Amino acid sequence: xxxxxxxxxxxxxxxxxxxxxxxxxxxxxxxxxxxxxxxxxxxxxxxxxxxxxxxxxxxxxxxxxxxxxxxxxxxxxxxxxxxxxxxxxxxxxxxxxxxxxxxxxxxxxxxxxxxxxxxxxxxxxxxxxxxxxxxxxxxxxxxxxxxxxxxxxxxxxxxxxxxxxxxxxxxxxxxxxxxxxxxxxxxxxxxxxxxxxxxxxxxxxxxxxxxxxxxxxxxxxxxxxxxxxxxxxxxxxxxxxxxxxxxxxxxxxxxxxxxxxxxxxxxxxxxxxxxxxxxxxxxxxxxxxxxxxxxxxxxxxxxxxxxxxxxxxxxxxxxxxxxxxxxxxxxxxxxxxxxxxxxxxxxxxxxxxxxxxxxxxxxxxxxxxxxxxxxxxxxxxxxxxxxxxxxxxxxxxxxxxxxxxxxxxxxxxx
Numbered sequence: 001x002x003x004x005x006x007x008x009x010x011x012x013x014x015x016x017x018x019x020x021x022x023x024x025x026x027x028x029x030x031x032x033x034x035x036x037x038x039x040x041x042x043x044x045x046x047x048x049x050x051x052x053x054x055x056x057x058x059x060x061x062x063x064x065x066x067x068x069x070x071x072x073x074x075x076x077x078x079x080x081x082x083x084x085x086x087x088x089x090x091x092x093x094x095x096x097x098x099x100x101x102x103x104x105x106x107x108x109x110x111x112x113x114x115x116x117x118x119x120x121x122x123x124x125x126x127x128x129x130x131x132x133x134x135x136x137x138x139x140x141x142x143x144x145x146x147x148x149x150x151x152x153x154x155x156x157x158x159x160x161x162x163x164x165x166x167x168x169x170x171x172x173x174x175x176x177x178x179x180x181x182x183x184x185x186x187x188x189x190x191x192x193x194x195x196x197x198x199x200x201x202x203x204x205x206x207x208x209x210x211x212x213x214x215x216x217x218x219x220x221x222x223x224x225x226x227x228x229x230x231x232x233x234x235x236x237x238x239x240x241x242x243x244x245x246x247x248x249x250x251x252x253x254x255x256x257x258x259x260x261x262x263x264x265x266x267x268x269x270x271x272x273x274x275x276x277x278x279x280x281x282x283x284x285x286x287x288x289x290x291x292x293x294x295x296x297x298x299x300x301x302x303x304x305x306x307x308x309x310x311x312x313x314x315x316x317x318x319x320x321x322x323x324x325x326x327x328x329x330x331x332x333x334x335x336x337x338x339x340x341x342x343x344x345x346x347x348x349x350x351x352x353x354x355x356x357x358x359x360x361x362x363x364x365x366x367x368x369x370x371x372x373x374x375x376x377x378x379x380x381x382x383x384x385x386x387x388x389x390x391x392x393x394x395x396x397x398x399x400x401x402x403x404x405x406x407x408x409x410x411x412x413x414x
Contacts, residue, residue: 005040013040107287108232108276110179114290114385121177124390125289126170126228128380129184130162130220131298131341132357134240136202136209137191139362147373148361152203152212158358158397159216162378165395167227174382174391180230182289183221186341186355187238187258187298189213194240206241210257214264221265225274233277234285235262238298238342247300253283289383292336295328299340299354313343321352345374346394355379358397 016026016037027037115123139150170178190209193199204212224231239247241258253259262279269275278285285296302320321338328335338352344365347354360376377394384390 009040013037017041107234107278108180108230110230111182111232112288112290113179115179121175122385123177123179124175124382124384125180125182126166126174126178126380126382127182127184127289127294128166128378128395129186129339129341129353129355130217130358130378131184131186131355132188132238132344132359133159133213134191134357134359135189135213136193136204136206137198137359137362138201138203139359143363144361144366144373148376150359150362155358156216158376159220161397161399162358162395163220163223165397166378166380167223169380169393169395170227173393178228180232181224181228182232182234182287183224184296184339185217185233185235185258185262186296186339187236188240188341188357189217189238189261190241190257192240192242192257194242206257210241210261214261214268217261217265218268221269221275225272229274231275232287233265233275234287234294234296235259235265235277235279236283236285236296236298237262239300253279253281286333286335290385292383292388293334294337294339295324295333295335296339297324299342302340313345314347314349317343317347317352317354318349321349325351345371346377346379348379348392353379353381356394360398 012030013026016030017023020026020029023034023037023041027034030037032040111125133155134150135155136152137150139148141147141149170176170181190206190213191198191202192206192209193202202209221231221233235258237253237256237258241256241261242248242252243255243257248255259279262277266277266279269277278287283297283301287294287296299317302316303323304316304320317340324338325335336351339355340352341355341357343354344357344359345354346356356374356377356379358376358378361371361373365371365373375394376397378397380393380395382390
């Protein structure tokens with residue numbers, strides 16, 4: 001026989017039913033049998049339950065809230081799909097170019113292996129920088145006072161002279177005993193229409209210019225391989241090749257046409273053991289030539305800005321080298337010499353070598369910087385196993401001027 005149902009029990013049963021919506025759930029929540037729950041509802045003084053039915057206005061508001069939440073969910077799903085597609089596209093591009101998950105290549109062992117000296121010559125390694133070709137850009141001779149001109153045709157002629165002069169210097173003025181050659185590719189190979197005035201005046205758009213550079217570099221590196229046997233090619237991307245209006249520091253190289261050129265080179269030479277293309281996601285390459293440690297970069301990200309009207313770019317370059325060396329040391333990547341382009345002038349500094357540009361003097365250098373014109377060139381030097389750098393050359397790429405008649409001359413005293 002069941003005990004009488006109290007008013008409190010009846011009230012609890014009614015409230016549980018209103019809260020859970022079914023007798024089974026309400027009975028389970030109260031921890032009693034369903035029959036007991038039904039008995040408590042049916043007997044005793046049961047207050048009329050408060051209606052939980054919503055008014056029409058409340059239903060409309062609830063429907064609107066549900067619609068808003070559904071819209072938010074759909075929007076988030078769309079953004080997620082877009083992000084996934086973008087990430088997938090990056091992966092597809094990287095995989096197609098053969099670099100998906102690839103670890104940075106190590107420099108070849110012939111760079112650091114001390115060769116056995118012959119009876120007459122100790123092998124040295126020639127090292128050069130090819131940088132700042134600005135393919136596609138046009139320089140008007142009239143606008144720079146007649147001292148320079150540049151376009152696609154002139155650029156191709158200068159590349160041919162660069163190859164001829166590099167080989168001539170090594171064959172006739174160097175030690176003539178080489179285990180290979182290092183060709184640093186340090187960026188800004190295309191003009192890229194980076195500034196509005198370049199977009200208006202460039203000879204060709206960035207993609208045709210990039211393909212033109214690829215062809216010229218393939219021809220140049222194949223010629224170097226034929227002459228020197230081994231070619232090591234550290235690669236860094238410059239600011240003119242970027243595909244964004246302003247520099248973006250995350251995934252920088254993957255948005256850069258210099259990087260694309262290098263990937264095409266890597267694909268071309270994939271089965272050629274003579275040529276090693278070294279591309280790093282960090283956009284910096286550390287390597288050694290014998291015992292001398294190098295850090296190759298483009299030179300636009302030294303952590304400094306500006307220059308000086310008297311000493312020009314030497315000030316920021318030197319400050320930037322100090323900052324770069326401090327960071328490299330902290331990361332355990334000490335170097336002896338920093339290699340860069342970007343600054344469009346040849347500088348042989350105590351701890352840095354800065355490449356000149358193939359383009360030469362331009363309207364910006366004349367009108368904005370008031371910089372003195374320099375003859376277009378690219379640097380070349382030789383590294384001895386024990387003596388380090390033994391000689392330095394500026395490989396000139398302009399047509400040769402007529403030689404002077406006298407080997408020396410002087411002015412008579414008045």
